[in-house]
Amino acid sequence: MRSYRTTRRAAAIAVTAALAAGLLAGCASDDGDDSAKDTGGDSSGKTTLNVGLFGVFGYQEAGLYAEYEKLHPNIKIKQTTVERNENYYPALLTHLSAGSGLSDIQGIEIANIAEITSTQADKFMDLSKVEGASKDNFFPWKAAQGSTKDGKLIGLGTDIGPMALCYRKDLFEAAGLPTDRDKVAELWKGDWKKWVDAGNQYKAKAPKGTAWTDGAAGVFNAAISSSATRYVDDSGNYIYKDNPDVRAAFDLAADAAANGLTAKTGEPFTEPWNQAIANGKFATISCPAWMLGTLKDKGGDKAKGKWDIAVPPKGGNWGGSFLGVPEAGKNKEEAAKLAAWLTAPEQQAKLFAKQGSFPSSPQAAAMPEIKTAKNDYFPEVPYGEIFSATAADIPVQVIGAKDQTVQENFVRSGLLLVEQGKQDKDGAWDAAIKAIDNALDQ
The missing domain is CATH 3.40.190.10 (Periplasmic binding protein-like II)
Structure with a gap:
């Protein structure tokens, strides 16, 4: 998705300080119950999966969280979003180093993925064996970006940016x-x-x-x-x-x-x-x-x-980002299932139809509904056809x-x-x- 974001210095200092204090913390429940924070659940007994992102990934806007919760009644999803990656990423590194304060799923910007795979790989789950998270679900170059040199898949591609x-x-x-x-x-x-x-x-x-x-x-x-x-x-x-x-x-x-x-x-x-x-x-x-x-x-x-x-x-x-599951998370197995589902070809196609995020999955990109996609904010614009064509020319x-x-x-x-x-x-x-x-x- 997005990169090189800035803000006025005072705002950046305030935001960074807030993040360091735990804005990215991924174990808090909606109701503030301390026991829920410790277990990753809420007062209803559901498992709360916290998703830490930057910018607009579109999952909430496209209704994908609600769909997943309907399919999995025992799961509740809570999203925390920081608008700009320049504030989000340093705090993510801080929490990775501390091994605490992490969301169950963390977004990773494409500009940072090489650093994550080369220096932070041991702090993320290997998702290559998670059901639905095959490298074959992604363009080969996209899967390679989210993988370590020894083949560990730590970042599942969300989208690409044709x-x-x-x-x-x-x-x-x-x-x-x-x-x-x-x-x-x-x-x-x-x-x-x-x-x-x-x-x-x-x-x-x-x-x-x-x-x-x-x-x-x-x-x-x-x-x-x-x-x-x-x-x-x-x-x-x-x-x-x-x-x-x-x-x-x-x-x-x-x-x-x-x-x-x-x-x-x-x-x-x-x-x-x-x-x-x-x-x-x-x-x-x-x-x-x-x-x-x-x-x-x-x-x-x-x-x-x-x-x-x-x-x-x-x-x-x-742009084009990734989802990773920190090893320090309290709900790793459930988080990995959610990350795999959100980045599966079917969901990528839905996300494009709703938000315009172009699939990092060749299977999704080949779906007829991608080329024929319409968006009422851009009426009569064949944006699916346009982005499908420009995606073929990406170096x-x-x-x-x-x-x-x-x-x-x-x-x-x-x-x-x-x-x-x-x-x-x-x-x-x-x-x-x-x-x-x-x-x-x-």
Whole structure:
């Protein structure tokens, strides 16, 4: 699912402190009964399974928890959610180290999965032998991401993030741009630079108070997510300084920011970004399948029917998470069954139909209902067909243990400086490289 999320420093400190105090704690019952906390049950005698997540996974919204509880009357599911992974993940590591305060199931962001499989694998159950959790249920590269080198499966894939471009039809029309999705796709076919060029056309007649896209962070992420190589090579060596694809994505984002094409929302999933969606402040956004749920959640009724979806310049993948079952959990066996059920092909197909999270299961992706899926928030948009097509073009990428650290610093220590008018493109690049080197002790 989602990555490199930030917030204002004071809020981050407060949230992180709260997490360290046990916000992720997974053994609390709804009624506050201490005996229930100790046993993982509640006053009715049911077993309470606690699911700790970040962002919007969609299970609750899609009714999957309620369905599972109906199938298993002895189970009650309680979800705890932290909006941004940058606050969630450090607390998860703290609880893993302590061996306490963990939920029965924990979400794992794709940017962190390599670190988890390489340094925290002993703290998670091997799910490879759990009924319904076969590696064959997932795309081979997705199963490999959630596995250790010796074959232990510790992360069950929730979704993948095939990208499209979402655009506001009303803003395009007001700026004199085509609104038909095929004609829109022709504006930028084959090259992310063409997307930025289209932004310059939009800027010339843009409705007052609107920008072409959300922020430089989103532009950078869109472009680098289409590249087969990113921050590490096949041997795990860092290549972020010398990879021309990284520099090209950085320059593209910096130019967009310097030319006034961004709404200066900062990083995705911050409050300014949320508000910009709610208020219709930008016309396009790089749009992995799971973003549909976010646009619906943040845009509300007033944006219903205004978004459309077009094929992006190049296929890419943004996000896609995993579910893991900590060894320190009190209800490991039941938790493993729930995790396997939630990530089974049938449930992945239901989740896509309800929330737009594209399946990490090839069996689910091949189901007819995926291609014919419709969503009343995006009426008449064949989003299943669009994302199925872009999923076929996803490059297989090497994910490094510190990818999130690298990407966060390219944004925070580099691109945001350009967007704020504090650095030019080259100065921002140098500042970002220095920050990444320091963070990685290079």
